[in-house]
Amino acid sequence: TVLPAVGVKVKREGEVFTSAGDTVLGSDDKAGIAALIEVMRTLQEKNIPYGPVEYIFTTCEEVGLMGAKILNPSSIKAKIGYALDSSGINRVVVGAPAANRITAEIKGIAAHAGLSPEKGISAIHLAARAIARLKLGRLDQESTANIGLIEGGTATNIIPESVVVHGEVRSHTLRKLEEHMQNIQDVFQDEVDNWTDPENIVDGKPSLHFKVIEDYPVMKLDKNSTVIKRVAEAALALDAELDYVVAGGGSDANIFNSFGIQCAILSTGMDKVHSTQETIKLSDMALTAELVMAILT
Structure with a gap:
């Protein structure tokens, strides 16, 4: 995450999470991590069948995508992937500069x-x-x-x-x-x-x-690519409407695409990131987890 991030105190009012006001909340990108953990826990607890999947947690994304850059592509078996790292909900980032x-x-x-x-x-x-x-x-x-x-x-x-x-x-x-x-x-x-x-x-x-x-490097995904078709099918199963957008900033997805791994960016619901006013709703986090689960199953 970004500074100020020392001594974060999470506050909850209804379904909205915020910080105490003197630090960031850190939903960028802990919300993505939380969604992935919840998905795997649910799949295992309910014995829901799912295909092969790899979780990759990178470091130092905010200071130059450093964690993704030092990964060894040969150690990654997946051919497509999704980075949970965007504001909004039901958004899919298909391009970045x-x-x-x-x-x-x-x-x-x-x-x-x-x-x-x-x-x-x-x-x-x-x-x-x-x-x-x-x-x-x-x-x-x-x-x-x-x-x-x-x-x-x-x-x-x-x-x-x-x-x-x-x-x-x-x-x-x-x-x-x-x-x-x-x-x-x-x-x-x-x-x-x-x-x-x-x-x-x-x-x-x-x-x-x-x-x-x-x-x-630049990131540009075709609407007919496997990674986009997969998330579109998952959204259809959930009766959810996705918004496909082009972003102005880079993310780990840029690096994964340069490895030859099709990687789209999924939104997590985080809002006002990189500020002490950062917020996220529990319901939006649940929607993110549901979409990821639909992709895997």
Whole structure:
């Protein structure tokens, strides 16, 4: 889960679960775990026949899908799967974007900001000029970009010698992802390359180190795929109507699909996640468990 999550006190009012208000509830994603445990307990207690099934519990999903990424795909026998990790109820996520993380490090030259600013190259100023030129937020219907963290400088009276800018780009299309990434790099490089020294007194030039890390691959499931047909049949048996959606964020399902395992995301009913106002209803958790049970039987 995410912070603040130390000393969680669960409160229940009727069928609604919340935290005491100073932490998250943690239904993201303990609700999914609870549903899986309840399903298996019910199947065994009532001796209900079910087919082969594997439960995989990953760690560090919130900090980069780290647990899923280090799994050995050859140890997984299943060919299809479901990640219980979405808000709402009776929702099936069939698509999610790929994401790349970027790091742009600009090196300038330090100088005294009051005595000899002309002898310095402000790395922060160059980065600011580059960021101001970027299109951020929603780039198109399939893509987004964000600059989320800037680190640089040592003191207010020193021209900053270096700055590190961290950001990300997401897209449901690999071509667009690459194009947007390249555009960001080109803008930073252009600002560095076009820096000028009008008085010709600076001893050096600025430089750029641009790094791209693939965070997770794109996820795109066909409506006729086995994993979607299976959950549709389960919903039909329960007389439930499913809502098939495309998400804007990544999950463990992105990684499982990259392993060649068809994996859709099922909602669990969690609401207002990643906040101290997080809630979930017992009835929604029951619906999740019923859908999973129908899939298995």
